[in-house]
Amino acid sequence: MNASTARSTRNAREQVLDAAIRLFTQQGYFNTSIPDIVRESGISTGSIYHHFGDKEGIARALFESLVARMERAFDAIDREHATARERCRAVIELLFRITEDEPEVMSYMLFVKHREFMPEMAPVCSSRPFRHMREMVERGMATGEVRSMDPMVAAAAVFGGALRLINLRLDGILERPLGDYLDEIWDCAWRSVSA
Amino acid sequence: MNASTARSTRNAREQVLDAAIRLFTQQGYFNTSIPDIVRESGISTGSIYHHFGDKEGIARALFESLVARMERAFDAIDREHATARERCRAVIELLFRITEDEPEVMSYMLFVKHREFMPEMAPVCSSRPFRHMREMVERGMATGEVRSMDPMVAAAAVFGGALRLINLRLDGILERPLGDYLDEIWDCAWRSVSA
DNA sequence: TTGACTAAAACGAATGTTCGTTCTAATCTT
DNA sequence: AAGATTAGAACGAACATTCGTTTTAGTCAA
Numbered sequence: 001m002n003a004s005t006a007r008s009t010r011n012a013r014e015q016v017l018d019a020a021i022r023l024f025t026q027q028g029y030f031n032t033s034i035p036d037i038v039r040e041s042g043i044s045t046g047s048i049y050h051h052f053g054d055k056e057g058i059a060r061a062l063f064e065s066l067v068a069r070m071e072r073a074f075d076a077i078d079r080e081h082a083t084a085r086e087r088c089r090a091v092i093e094l095l096f097r098i099t100e101d102e103p104e105v106m107s108y109m110l111f112v113k114h115r116e117f118m119p120e121m122a123p124v125c126s127s128r129p130f131r132h133m134r135e136m137v138e139r140g141m142a143t144g145e146v147r148s149m150d151p152m153v154a155a156a157a158v159f160g161g162a163l164r165l166i167n168l169r170l171d172g173i174l175e176r177p178l179g180d181y182l183d184e185i186w187d188c189a190w191r192s193v194s195a
Numbered sequence: 196m197n198a199s200t201a202r203s204t205r206n207a208r209e210q211v212l213d214a215a216i217r218l219f220t221q222q223g224y225f226n227t228s229i230p231d232i233v234r235e236s237g238i239s240t241g242s243i244y245h246h247f248g249d250k251e252g253i254a255r256a257l258f259e260s261l262v263a264r265m266e267r268a269f270d271a272i273d274r275e276h277a278t279a280r281e282r283c284r285a286v287i288e289l290l291f292r293i294t295e296d297e298p299e300v301m302s303y304m305l306f307v308k309h310r311e312f313m314p315e316m317a318p319v320c321s322s323r324p325f326r327h328m329r330e331m332v333e334r335g336m337a338t339g340e341v342r343s344m345d346p347m348v349a350a351a352a353v354f355g356g357a358l359r360l361i362n363l364r365l366d367g368i369l370e371r372p373l374g375d376y377l378d379e380i381w382d383c384a385w386r387s388v389s390a
Numbered sequence: 391t392t393g394a395c396t397a398a399a400a401c402g403a404a405t406g407t408t409c410g411t412t413c414t415a416a417t418c419t420t
Numbered sequence: 421a422a423g424a425t426t427a428g429a430a431c432g433a434a435c436a437t438t439c440g441t442t443t444t445a446g447t448c449a450a
Contacts, residue, residue, distance in 0.1 A: 033436080044400055046439085047399065049438080157356040157380060161352040163355060165351045192352070192356070192386050193383060239428065241413090244410095
């Protein structure tokens with residue numbers, strides 16, 4: 001039936017995407033060959049090209065699904081919290097949680113340099129998530145929660161430390177899970193911009 | 196004479212390195228072919244292999260010269276400043292200055308993923324510079340300049356915002372030069388950890 | 391319920407190209 | 421002259437992609 005057809009096609013796609021995000025983040029996009037993906041996903045070359053068109057299509061599909069997921073998560077945070085303070089903290093908690101539970105997801109967004117093979121996506125990739133963060137801080141400035149300053153600098157101050165910890169964690173330099181550092185880094189972050 | 200020989204060999208090496216850092220940061224390591232480097236540097240294939248052994252050797256030489264340069268700069272900062280506060284600010288000033296004057300240098304260190312082709316260098320690449328920063332903060336904690344907390348978190352708080360601004364600037368999202376943001380981000384950074 | 395028909399999906403061997411590297415000859419430098 | 425350096429053509433391996441075929445799933449007539 002329709003359901004079973006849909007399920008089967010989604011499976012092939014998702015098996016490829018699962019294998020690809022793992023391989024791309026472990027060995028890099030250019031070090032990952034189509035045969036690698038065939039081996040790791042169990043899906044054949046022909047099928048892969050049927051679903052994604054070309055190798056870049058796999059990376060693009062991955063990227064788009066992660067961007068969409070981030071957008072939804074940010075919107076949910078906006079809805080569920082009333083103050084800039086709560087929202088910013090929730091964003092950091094979210095990013096920490098993703099880093100611990102699905103490190104490949106965070107690695108893919110931070111490390112895979114789309115600039116190198118999808119130049120037109122580079123600005124989207126780097127600026128879109130940070131724009132959300134900047135807007136959050138900016139609205140906090142309007143309500144007086146955040147002291148008055150350049151909103152870009154304020155956003156960098158609030159989220160820069162946490163993002164740095166995420167980088168260190170993914171590089172294997174932090175041995176304890178990010179949650180252990182949450183209160184301390186949040187204290188630093190908010191202290192640096194609170195009115 | 197020695198001088199002219201030295202000059203000529205250094206020229207070939209440096210012409211290759213100049214072309215390589217430009218190409219690697221613009222299009223990525225794997226998108227840059229040896230013929231690309233030959234074209235851009237004006238040095239022939241044979242010469243390149245004579246000087247660097249293989250393609251990775253070019254990246255390694257670049258990396259090593261930049262690491263050495265960073266080490267020297269950090270040591271100089273340690274020598275020329277007495278307090279953690281002054282040292283940390285000097286580091287941020289240094290990184291901002293390099294980003295503005297030689298963006299390829301900063302791009303190469305931040306963006307070129309050595310993990311993908313020099314796995315053994317990845318830890319050096321990511322941890323070494325940050326270890327200096329952590330030690331700076333740690334010594335400031337010993338003297339009471341910096342409030343007591345996990346030194347890794349404190350270092351992330353002090354330098355995270357500035358590093359974020361550097362990323363944004365290299366991505367073309369900040370239109371004004373980094374110097375314009377120095378005082379504000381430094382105020383945030385130090386406020387977040389000062390005793 | 392069966393069995394022919396259709397369309398989508400999966401397959402994997404074959405192809406043409408690109409790339410890093412090697413090799414041999416030529417050219418400087420001292 | 422001799423050693424270091426440069427040159428660029430040639431090589432072989434690895435890669436992304438294509439294509440003709442097979443399999444699977446859904447539809448519908450009788």
